[in-house]
Amino acid sequence: MAGYALPRKTSARSRKPRASKALGCQNGCWLPPEYNEAVGYLISAAEGQTSVNLTDSQWRALIYVASLHGFSAPHLRLEAEDDTLAVDASDAEGLRSALGKALEARDKEEISTPDGELYYDTIQRVRHVLLSEGVRLARPRA
Numbered sequence: 001m002a003g004y005a006l007p008r009k010t011s012a013r014s015r016k017p018r019a020s021k022a023l024g025c026q027n028g029c030w031l032p033p034e035y036n037e038a039v040g041y042l043i044s045a046a047e048g049q050t051s052v053n054l055t056d057s058q059w060r061a062l063i064y065v066a067s068l069h070g071f072s073a074p075h076l077r078l079e080a081e082d083d084t085l086a087v088d089a090s091d092a093e094g095l096r097s098a099l100g101k102a103l104e105a106r107d108k109e110e111i112s113t114p115d116g117e118l119y120y121d122t123i124q125r126v127r128h129v130l131l132s133e134g135v136r137l138a139r140p141r142a
Helices: 056-068 089-105 120-130
Strands: 041-045 050-054 084-086 136-138
Touching (some): 041 120, 050 056, 050 120, 056 089
Antiparallel strands (some): 041 050, 041 136, 084 136
């Protein structure tokens, strides 16, 4: 076998992880520093008369599905606890419309995300809140 290099065999266990905890890496995956899976987002309207709580993963899935139907509003993102944002009427209507299109399609792929399916009921609850006046987006304290 002169002139040919044999393929080198490696084991995934023998490799050292490249991620650093100082850079916000956990288990090899980068996570934004303030995100968690329990608290997430609170969407409220009508001076708190109607609201829905979403985990971070539900909020990301909701925005992902809405983006598949033409909605884009990167400013609707809160990083730190106790952040609050008034959602203007055009953003509320745009998000509600895009989510409605996803539901009308009734195709599982239309309400799926890379992480799984966004539940129909979750979309409906959010759309109900978006119908009201004075929509606010908040990240409650853990």
